[in-house]
Amino acid sequence: MSHIVPKLNDPSLLKTNVAYVNGEWVKAQSGKTFEVTDPSSGKLIGTAPDFNAADTQRAIDAAAAAFPSFKTKTGRERSKLLRKWYDLMIENSEDLATLITWENGKPLADAKGEVAYAAGFFEWFSEEAPRVYGDTIPASVPGNRVITVKEPVGVCGLITPWNFPAAMITRKIGPALAAGCTVVAKAPGETPFTSLAIAELGHRAGIPKGVINIVTALDNTVEVGEILTTSPTIKKVSFTGSTGVGKLLMKQASSSLKKLSFELGGNAPFIVFDDADLDVAVNGAIACKFRSSGQTCVCANRIFVQSGIYDEFAQKFAAKVKDFKVGGGYTAGVTHGPLIHDRAVSKVEAHVRDAEKKGGKVIQGGQRLPELGANFFQPTVITGMTTDMQLANEETFGPVAGLFKFDTEEEVVKIANSADVGLAGYFFSRDLQRVYRVAEALEVGMVGVNTGLISDAASPFGGVKESGFGREGSKYGISEYQVIKMITYGGMGQPLQS
Ligand SMILES: NC(=O)c1ccc[n+]([C@@H]2O[C@H](COP(=O)([O-])OP(=O)(O)OC[C@H]3O[C@@H](n4cnc5c(N)ncnc54)[C@H](O)[C@@H]3O)[C@@H](O)[C@H]2O)c1
Ligand SMILES: O=CCCC(=O)O
Numbered sequence: 001m002s003h004i005v006p007k008l009n010d011p012s013l014l015k016t017n018v019a020y021v022n023g024e025w026v027k028a029q030s031g032k033t034f035e036v037t038d039p040s041s042g043k044l045i046g047t048a049p050d051f052n053a054a055d056t057q058r059a060i061d062a063a064a065a066a067f068p069s070f071k072t073k074t075g076r077e078r079s080k081l082l083r084k085w086y087d088l089m090i091e092n093s094e095d096l097a098t099l100i101t102w103e104n105g106k107p108l109a110d111a112k113g114e115v116a117y118a119a120g121f122f123e124w125f126s127e128e129a130p131r132v133y134g135d136t137i138p139a140s141v142p143g144n145r146v147i148t149v150k151e152p153v154g155v156c157g158l159i160t161p162w163n164f165p166a167a168m169i170t171r172k173i174g175p176a177l178a179a180g181c182t183v184v185a186k187a188p189g190e191t192p193f194t195s196l197a198i199a200e201l202g203h204r205a206g207i208p209k210g211v212i213n214i215v216t217a218l219d220n221t222v223e224v225g226e227i228l229t230t231s232p233t234i235k236k237v238s239f240t241g242s243t244g245v246g247k248l249l250m251k252q253a254s255s256s257l258k259k260l261s262f263e264l265g266g267n268a269p270f271i272v273f274d275d276a277d278l279d280v281a282v283n284g285a286i287a288c289k290f291r292s293s294g295q296t297c298v299c300a301n302r303i304f305v306q307s308g309i310y311d312e313f314a315q316k317f318a319a320k321v322k323d324f325k326v327g328g329g330y331t332a333g334v335t336h337g338p339l340i341h342d343r344a345v346s347k348v349e350a351h352v353r354d355a356e357k358k359g360g361k362v363i364q365g366g367q368r369l370p371e372l373g374a375n376f377f378q379p380t381v382i383t384g385m386t387t388d389m390q391l392a393n394e395e396t397f398g399p400v401a402g403l404f405k406f407d408t409e410e411e412v413v414k415i416a417n418s419a420d421v422g423l424a425g426y427f428f429s430r431d432l433q434r435v436y437r438v439a440e441a442l443e444v445g446m447v448g449v450n451t452g453l454i455s456d457a458a459s460p461f462g463g464v465k466e467s468g469f470g471r472e473g474s475k476y477g478i479s480e481y482q483v484i485k486m487i488t489y490g491g492m493g494q495p496l497q498s
Pocket of ligand 1 (some may be wrong): 159160161162163186187189221222224226240241242243245248262263266278296297298395397465
């Protein structure tokens with residue numbers, strides 16, 4: 001087992017025992033903290049404050065106090081702040097990547113990719129901030145003149161997961177600030193230090209006090225979630241995480257009818273038709289299934305391969321998986337890191353054992369890797385998958401590729417759409433008519449055609465069905481943080497006075 005304690009170029013970016021409220025670094029009033037550990041080694045990285053409802057209320061009050069002035073800044077002024085924050089993220093990308101690998105486990109090269117992706121949301125929304133337009137509307141009533149303006153919704157509560165410790169929070173804060181909102185963001189308990197380092201860079205960028213507040217919690221997560229979703233001061237909640245927690249938060253937020261965005265779990269179908277370019281499809285499946293060791297919401301979860309190419313696909317795919325190098329994220333040449341914690345490993349293991357019990361054949365991997373550490377699992381390929389298996393019906397969120405055989409387009413689209421969730425879906429084909437037909441038939445919010453990688457700050461990210469609602473990134477992302485105000489001017493249009 002490797003245990004590397006990384007060094008930061010700027011050690012002041014590692015904020016332990018403090019969270020960020022009203023422009024200051026503060027402890028929990030109770031003094032309570034929780035431990036954050038390196039998923040590769042299980043060793044302590046540091047402790048973070050376990051904020052409770054009263055601590056979080058202070059952050060909400062700070063965001064509320066900052067809102068009236070921040071919302072009246074021009075779009076151009078807010079744009080400059082976001083651009084400066086983006087520049088600082090890029091300047092400090094090595095340290096941010098080091099923190100991501102340390103607390104999340106993903107290999108350093110992937111962590112660097114995440115920093116660029118995460119900073120991209122600040123860049124993108126710095127460009128959207130000055131371009132918020134309303135409408136002029138031809139009224140039905142003579143003499144009336146109607147316009148719309150887009151206003152910031154108010155103080156926002158943001159809750160993000162650990163799998164992209166930087167990108168999930170910038171994808172929310174970027175559009176919120178561009179719109180003129182102020183925020184209280186709850187960082188994930190597993191990976192709080194990346195969020196806090198990003199807050200420090202926001203502080204250096206000159207974001208006014210109270211505009212961004214980052215709270216941390218572990219044991220107190222439920223009470224912090226409760227106040228963020230029930231406080232009448234908070235007008236909008238944006239949550240990324242599991243469907244189960246999303247449903248709970250939606251119920252809580254109904255008491256004050258908040259505006260909501262939910263980016264929830266997926267169970268992505270990945271379909272390879274006989275007419276696909278096989279090598280492109282194999283590479284697409286590798287990238288899509290094993291990104292972050294399978295721990296992304298848009299990872300392929302069910303891989304359907306048409307019967308004519310099933311065996312060849314399985315053999316080529318498994319050969320590539322065999323070449324992966326699993327290990328600690330800082331080790332040169334490592335392609336795949338650990339899972340986030342023991343619960344994640346147990347779920348992966350349960351899905352593999354369940355598939356075996358029901359007739360699946362593990363052709364690659366299939367076991368824990370205790371010699372590397374408690375959270376490592378072999379990248380795994382299973383053939384002979386059937387729809388009664390656990391993996392077919394719930395998100396595995398780990399490095400297990402289950403290959404299902406199918407015969408017809410109609411059959412596979414029906415199975416793909418049988419899931420309760422609908423986040424991303426992928427398929428590979430060179431038949432143009434099929435490409436249009438299947439893209440339109442899949443019940444998901446995002447489709448990758450002949451590609452397994454679809455994430456981009458420029459593209460709308462979000463799902464349908466129980467994967468939630470709302471879109472992040474793109475030209476649509478900012479509207480999640482705005483309300484449209486319609487203004488009717490009566491008695492206009494009289495003749496000119498002579
Ligand atoms: N659709 C997307 O954009 C997207 C992106 C990333 C992850 N996800 C989903 O997230 C899940 C993996 O993340 P996870 O296991 O950490 O999810 P999770 O729902 O358990 O946790 C997500 C966040 O919510 C917090 N949380 C948990 N219970 C809470 C409560 N009662 N009140 C307030 N906050 C609470 C956690 O501390 C964490 O910060 C997967 O299902 C994945 O698909 C979705
Ligand atoms: O895990 C979900 C987010 C991943 C992404 O933005 O590509």
